[in-house]
Amino acid sequence: MTAHVIADPATTPAAPPATTGWAALSAALTEEAPPIADRDDLVVTIAPGAAHGHPAVFMPHRAAIELDGTHLRIDPATARPDRNSDRARYPALFGAFVHECAHARHSAWEPPALANPAVVEAAMLLEESRIEAAQIRRRPADRHWLRASATEIVIGDTGGPAAMAAVPATEYAAAHSAALILGRVDGGILTETETAPAATTIKAILGATKLADLQAIWQHAHTLADDDTAGMLELGQRWLDLVGPDPHAEPDPASILAAAIDATITKITKAVADEPAPLDPAEIAAAAAAAELMAELEAEAAASKVFGARGSTPISRAPRAPRADERAAARVLARALSTASRRERAVVKTGSVIPPGRVRMRGAMAREAQRAAGAIPTAEMFTRTTRKTVPVPPLRVGIACDISGSMTSYAKPVASAAWIIAHAAQLATMPADTATLTFGNDVHSVTRPGTAPAKVTEFKSSDNYEAIDVAIDALDGALGLSRRENTRLLVIISDGVFSAEPRRRAQQRLDRLRASGCAVLWLAPNTRGVRPLTGAIVHRITDPATTAQAIARAATAAVRTA
Structure with missing residues (x-):
């Protein structure tokens, strides 16, 4: 499984935070999870050192999301994640939270215990862009936060900052980076302009034909249902057949791939920083009401x-x-x-059990049937037509x-x-x-x-x-x-x-x-x-x-x- 999903049922979630600020923020994020993940059983924990050594993880068998609080970089007691304006103070961490909510909602397939680990790893690599594409189809406004967290997720899934800075220019590493970066372009999260440095270098390493074949695989993954285990494993096998197993190449500080990924991350970071955070509906309504009052x-x-x-x-x-x-x-x-102000009077028809009105034979027969059965007659056998003037x-x-x-x-x-x-x-x-x-x-x-x-x-x-x-x-x-x-x-x-x-x-x-x-x-x-x-x-x-x-x-x- 990818670092974002820990499927082992034996994994123990982090203990509830002892500090008041972290406990309150954990509770606040738990309150925000239902609309984002479209499920109400998730428990969110954020604290320094949580998430089992990763920035964020989802544990499906525990219905739990954990976030490493060291990435918050503000006083947790001041955080108000229910407001978009406050989320803008920690966009990458909130984006990681949205990413895990996307896993909670859309990573519904589960590989069998005897599945080839390399195939599962390839399938879960494709899952990263698939669940984000599915998330923004359901909640388009989440794109901003997923963009904000994309760089940290790419760094984390590449092994961390040190590993990313020296990722070797192998076909395996280039394919891995293509799935994480270019897959998000086809998923609607990132743009071609932002990812151009990485795309150019990845194409040079893999060749146009192989890159097109890999792109077809992740594009196919974006169309699969959330619970299509067979489909995802089949795509994982196709990916493995094209890329092969991890060669475990030595780190290369002078790698052209590392330089290209770094340039791409810089462009994405700048683009996200220049992009305004989406407004809350409540904030939009309040601003509109204030503007209307001023007008x-x-x-x-x-x-x-x-x-x-x-x-x-x-x-x-x-x-x-x-x-x-x-x-x-x-x-x-x-x-x-x-x-011009004269209006035709509105015609309203109503039923009644007593006259005046026109007799409805169906109502009369139903009333007689109720009497014959010994029931209290309730059928309405008369209809009345009234006309009301419509005010102008x-x-x-x-x-x-x-x-x-x-x-x-x-x-x-x-x-x-x-x-x-x-x-x-x-x-x-x-x-x-x-x-x-x-x-x-x-x-x-x-x-x-x-x-x-x-x-x-x-x-x-x-x-x-x-x-x-x-x-x-x-x-x-x-x-x-x-x-x-x-x-x-x-x-x-x-x-x-x-x-x-x-x-x-x-x-x-x-x-x-x-x-x-x-x-x-x-x-x-x-x-x-x-x-x-x-x-x-x-x-x-x-x-x-x-x-x-x-x-x-x-x-x-x-x-x-x-």
């Missing part, structure tokens, strides 16, 4: 600043009375929203208009559209709320949530900056555009030519709204150089007079699909 607070603050105070809006003239066509458009949109989520529409100089020709129609939408929301039978603002050097309100302005506020369009990120925050905070209980539509009227930083922040906010289910409509001028944010539904406005109609269609579609 909500920023949105509320922006809404309070823009809509809370009766600040001035940059107008070009005094607010004017709405025209007759604008009033008519508001009424038409209100009717469209009301129509409230509609929230936020409109943000760019008032930079390039949007001058759209200022008046957008002001008109803002009034039409706000007035239609008040007239519609469905609950609806709208708000409109302008964004340029600053953000200003045009129509406020919950109000239907009596007059149309027209604004100038001459700024040279676009605070689009603040505008999205203000509309979100005022209307709850990120809350899933509402039907929501964000309308942005702009050419999208923004500075880099507000554009980046705006894209983050738009992505958040879309992830929550908010529809985003981008009304863009029919000119060159338009750069809408990613993810918005873009509509080109060929005629400024169509602005209100485009918003109305989008709002109606949002209601119908809510």
Whole structure:
């Protein structure tokens, strides 16, 4: 058997650690073993000198995993292996623990007592990459930890640091190293780039043909079932036929194979060090909740600043009375929203033992049969059909208009559209709320949530900056555009030519709204150089007079699909 699996039932597990810190860490690792190994009977012991002279071992007949605590290199009392962020302080040792859990889960085959020891040794060499490949198919996130422990496992399975530094360049040693290193490439643990130094030298020693034959063997091993004893022993025999027994060659301090393995281990170590540890689901959820709370607070603050105070809006003239066509458009949109909000009543059928309802012959016969048998009749012989009204989520529409100089020709129609939408929301039978603002050097309100302005506020369009990120925050905070209980539509009227930083922040906010289910409509001028944010539904406005109609269609579609 390989050094990682001690199959002798007579082997005595290490005594429980006497030191409080090691005992607590052993208990903590025992708690972590069930999800990793997919079994709940394992007992894990970690202490200095444990693991019978190896970094880590699994004893199948004792359902025990042991780890040599000298490889921890931190105070065991401070270790919290239930957190990925803490595991990153001792990644190689935790990876060795995952490796032994992989043996516990996937090394289910057991060679017969009379099997050729050399064949068993070859089969268990193939087992190393097979169980890791099986582990990451089941738990992909474990790859990081297996990568972190790969170098120490390779060193350990080569005989330790001194033996590895002088491993002779024989075909046997090259094949052994190929199984441990290149087998993990095909298993999905390591990469070809990391293992290139070893691969080149191993190929030079073995030759391309023999290396390809050996690769076919370990690739075949990766496809075998965990309990396929015959299959693994057959592959072990094929390996032995190709490689032969261990020649026990003398160590060679100047070995090209040793140098190549050392270079490979250096590359793997650097790659793993540069690779971030995977986040715990709990940590991801906590970070997401914190980010969402921060976004909500920023949105509320922006809404309070823009809509809370009766600040001035940059107008070009005094607010004017709405025209007759604008009033008519508001009424038409209100009717469209009301129509779109109507739902067919849901039909619900229920059974009953008493009228009213339609008689079900099957239920009636079952009821008579129960009576004839002397049982209490429980069969439901009547069915009722009821219809219930399905509520429509409230509609929230936020409109943000760019008032930079390039949007001058759209200022008046957008002001008109803002009034039409706000007035239609008040007239519609469905609950609806709208708000409109302008964004340029600053953000200003045009129509406020919950109000239907009596007059149309027209604004100038001459700024040279676009605070689009603040505008999205203000509309979100005022209307709850990120809350899933509402039907929501964000309308942005702009050419999208923004500075880099507000554009980046705006894209983050738009992505958040879309992830929550908010529809985003981008009304863009029919000119060159338009750069809408990613993810918005873009509509080109060929005629400024169509602005209100485009918003109305989008709002109606949002209601119908809510």
